[in-house]
Amino acid sequence: MHVPGANLRQPPHSGGCVLNAAKMVVLGVAIAAVAGDVYAKRMSFRVSDPVHRDVVTFVSNAAMEKVVGSTSVVSGEIAVDLDAVGREPVAAFRVDLRSLKTRIQRRDEDMRRDYLETDNYPEIRFRLRAGTDAPTGAVVAGIPFEFKAVGDVSLHGVTRQEAVDIRAVFWPESDQTRKRLPGNLLRIEATFDLLLSNYEIEIPQLVVLRVDDRVHVSVDVLASDASPDDLARLNPCNPCGSPH
Numbered sequence: 001m002h003v004p005g006a007n008l009r010q011p012p013h014s015g016g017c018v019l020n021a022a023k024m025v026v027l028g029v030a031i032a033a034v035a036g037d038v039y040a041k042r043m044s045f046r047v048s049d050p051v052h053r054d055v056v057t058f059v060s061n062a063a064m065e066k067v068v069g070s071t072s073v074v075s076g077e078i079a080v081d082l083d084a085v086g087r088e089p090v091a092a093f094r095v096d097l098r099s100l101k102t103r104i105q106r107r108d109e110d111m112r113r114d115y116l117e118t119d120n121y122p123e124i125r126f127r128l129r130a131g132t133d134a135p136t137g138a139v140v141a142g143i144p145f146e147f148k149a150v151g152d153v154s155l156h157g158v159t160r161q162e163a164v165d166i167r168a169v170f171w172p173e174s175d176q177t178r179k180r181l182p183g184n185l186l187r188i189e190a191t192f193d194l195l196l197s198n199y200e201i202e203i204p205q206l207v208v209l210r211v212d213d214r215v216h217v218s219v220d221v222l223a224s225d226a227s228p229d230d231l232a233r234l235n236p237c238n239p240c241g242s243p244h
Contacts, residue, residue: 041081041082041083041138042079042080042081042082043079043080043082043184043186043225044077044078044079044225045077045078045079045080045184045185045186045223045224045225046075046076046077046078046223046224046225046226046228046231047074047075047076047077047078047093047188047221047222047223048075048224048228048231049072049181049221049222049231049234050231050232050234051234052072052073053072053222054072054074054220054221054222055070055071055072055219055220055221056070056071056072056074056095056217056218056219056220056221057069057070057217057218057220058070058100058215058216058217059215059216059217059218060211060212060214060215061212061214061216062208062209062210062211062212063209063210063212064209064210065209065210065211067102067107067210067211068102068103069100069101069102069108069111070100070101071095071096071097071099071100071101072099073095073096073099074093074094074095074096074219074221075093075094076091076092076093076094076221076223077090077091077092078090078091078092078186078188078223079091080186082138082139082170083137083138083139084134084135084136084137084138085131085134085135085139085145085147085168086131086134086135086136086147089128089131089134090128091126091127091128091151091188092125092126092127092128093125093126093219093221094123094124094125095123095124095125096122096123097112097116097118097121097122097123097124098112098118098122100112100116114204115196115201115202115203115211116156116201117156120157121155121156121157123154124153124154124155125152125153125154125155126151126152126153126154126164127151127152127154128149128150128151128164129149129150129151129152129161130149130150131147131148131149131166132147132148132149132150133146133147133148134147135147139170141170141171141172142169142170142171143169144167144168144169145167145168145169146165146166146167146168147166148163148164148165148166149163149164149165149166150162150163150164151164151192153192153194155194155199155201156199156200156201157199157200158198158199158200160194160198160199162192162193162194163192164190164191164192165190165191165192166188166189166190167188167189167190168186168187168188168189169186169187170184170185170186171184171185171186171187172184173185180222181222181224181226181231181234182224182226182230182231182233182234183224183225183226183227183230184224184225185222185223185224186222186223186224187220187221187222187223188219188220188221188222188223189218189219189220190218190219191216191217191218191219192216192217193214193215193216193217194214194215194217195213195214195215196213196214196215197213
């Protein structure tokens with residue numbers, strides 16, 4: 001193979017140039033390796049527990065009654081840089097409101113039909129827009145980290161920005177973590193408040209003392225970077241979640 005300039009006369013002491021060129025090559029390889037390591041630290045996780053152990057809770061604390069509703073039908077995706085959590089994190093969650101229960105069947109039916117109108121708006125969705133006060137250093141396995149965020153909440157046909165408090169902890173895959181889910185794990189706890197009136201959900205005067213306009217939402221999910229096939233192998237009848 002002809003290399004341009006290969007027949008040119010080399011200047012005196014060309015050995016030093018060759019040595020310097022070799023050093024540059026080594027340096028380039030080293031930089032590439034470091035860059036690859038940083039890139040590898042950006043990980044994608046999925047919220048999809050077939051055993052349904054994730055929990056989303058909605059609390060209305062009105063003048064005469066406190067109503068607590070919860071569901072485990074939640075899914076989502078998260079992408080985060082473990083070297084710098086604040087570096088363009090991505091998160092999106094979907095919660096099935098048709099599965100929301102408050103332990104009183106008649107109340108659940110009224111809530112889904114008259115207030116949430118789940119036939120037309122079956123889900124509440126959250127998409128992260130920006131994080132603030134996020135850790136600037138690398139995440140340490142098993143050590144929780146906290147930050148505040150702003151996200152788009154879509155409910156009842158309306159999308160609004162809400163402030164969210166987030167607490168998370170990363171667990172690399174081990175024999176212990178595999179007892180819960182396969183893959184590397186990221187536990188996410190998030191809380192935020194919303195006003196039903198902001199989402200065009202009207203509270204009838206008849207129940208205004210029992211249903212508050214302000215609802216406190218809390219999310220507790222465990223996300224995994226395992227493949228959908230690996231997650232699907234979990235046995236829903238096994239309380240430990242161990243694959244069979």
